Amino acid sequence: MGHITKSSWVPSVPLRVNAEGVEPAALLLGADGRVRGDADMVFEGQPVHPSGAVRHEQASLVLALHEVEADVERIVIAGVADGGALTALAPDGATVASYAVPGSPDATAVVFAEFFRESGGWKFGGIGKGYGSGLAGLVTEFGVEVAEAEESSEPAAAGPVPLAGVVKMPGQAPPADGAVVPSGPFPPADGAVVASGPFPPAEGAVAPGGPFPPLDRPYELVEGWEFGPVFEPFTILGDDDQVVTVDGRVPPGPVLVEAAHEDRGYFGVFPLDRRNKDGDYLFNTTLPDFTGSSVVPAPTGRALRLRVRADRRWVMRVKPVAAARRLQGTLRGYGPEALLYTGGVADLQVNFEGNEDGGGYVGLWCHEVAGRTGLTDRPTLLLNRTHPLRRTVPLPAGPLLLLFKAEGPWTLTVKELD
The missing domain is CATH 2.60.120.380 (Jelly Rolls)
Structure with missing residues (x-):
């Protein structure tokens, strides 16, 4: 079963977490030891965290530790069981951590272990705490709101135990505290060229396109739409990684950000908070010839800074929300x-x-x-x-x-x- 450990460092890479015979659940906790909202619980019935960093796939969990939001201090792994063995595997299949929890006749749900931040990295720690009140009682301790599950006369199915007993309230995804995302016209970074349309393709490359409207489509506002400030759009081009500072020409409030990334490779845009640290991502993708848009607030009282990570050339255009x-x-x-x-x-x-x-x-x-x-x-x-x-x-x-x-x-x- 690999090694058994109480506490150890783990690499900040996507890890696949398995609990033999159990459908695992993950709880993303803040510094207060509680979830920020019901969306911070990931399990079979709610398989993806809004950040995309934690997913439930094929009776296991995938934790992209390098993509976990800064506000999340711990990720607790639990399941409907009286015990069992938990194993975390690296992308190459190597076991990086494991922990065995002895069965208990009084427990119907168990917290197996946790991943927690320390000194800029992540550690794994075994917990092995059982709950006689089931998974509903377990997750309530961490701040998850649950509704009563309807009793069923059907016999339990063989195989992995489902997360029965937890009925999610209507799913809602709270934003990370203090997260600010792009807005306003960017002054060009050193060496960047501002243009009125999308970048021309490099020799032999395919320019961003597809069914999404191109970034140079006519500037139009939806009639009667009143949400967000109105201003003249702008475009900025870049190549590879850059940090962009937004000036104050756009009033505070929600704005539309369109983006395209050339050819294949990674493209990500992360707002920097007051401490110059990454907030929730705006774009985070490896889609070929990526095009996309989102709406985010322009902050009040300070310049917005964006960290762009890109393998190829990219273009972003900022417009009023009414232009979506x-x-x-x-x-x-x-x-x-x-x-x-x-x-x-x-x-x-x-x-x-x-x-x-x-x-x-x-x-x-x-x-x-x-x-x-x-x-x-x-x-x-x-x-x-x-x-x-x-x-x-x-x-x-x-x-x-x-x-x-x-x-x-x-x-x-x-x-x-x-």
Whole structure:
């Protein structure tokens, strides 16, 4: 079973965590030892954390420790069991940590172990604490809100024990405290060229494109949309990693950021907080010929700084939120996109095709923006999955700002209800 350890350093790489015969769950905890919201619990019924750093896949957990938000101090691993053996594997299959918990007749759920920050890295520590109140009682201790589970007369199925006994309240994804994301026109970084359209392709390279509208599409505002400041758009080009400082030409408030990354490779955009540390990512992808958009707040009282990580050339354009695409009829896209909905109560059909490997993440957050000047603190989480799908989700009446995240091509069709 590999080595058994009470506490040890682990590499900050994606780790696959298995608990033999158990469907594991992860709880992402802040400095106070509690989750920030129900979205900080990842398990079979809620398989992806909004940050994308923790996922439930095939009866195991994948922890991308290098992508975990700065506000998360500990990741606790639990499951419905009276004991068992937990193992953490590196990408090459090597065991980096493991811990065995003896079975207890009084326990119906157990905290196996935890991953915690120390001296700029991550350590693994065994815990082995059982709970007679089941998983619902266990997660409540860490601040997760649960609803009563309905009793079933069906016999328990053989195989891995599901996370029965925990019925999630409506999923909502809180933002990280103090996280600020891009806004405002960037002055060009040294050597960067500001242009009115997307960059020309390098010799032999394919320029960013696909079904997402190009960054030089006409400047248009959705009629009647009142959320976010209005200003002239701008474009900045870059190559490889850069830190960009935003000036004050854009008023504080939500703005639209469109981006494209040339060819293949990694592309990420991270706002820097007051301490010059990364906040929640704006873009974090390896999609080829990436294009995407999102909506984020321009801060008040200080310049916004963005850290861009890129393997190839990239372009970003900042516009008013009212310049985002409007969701009506059928739309097709590729990658994350911010969409505006101004219709009535409707059903939204989502067709996500997945990535090149047949998987990929898809998520949808809904901000009800009527009468608001900033993003909703706790947007409604409508979709959160890690595989291709066809699904219908309900939409309330607009005006809505929909933040759609997808690692591949997608089609959205909205059908208003009578």
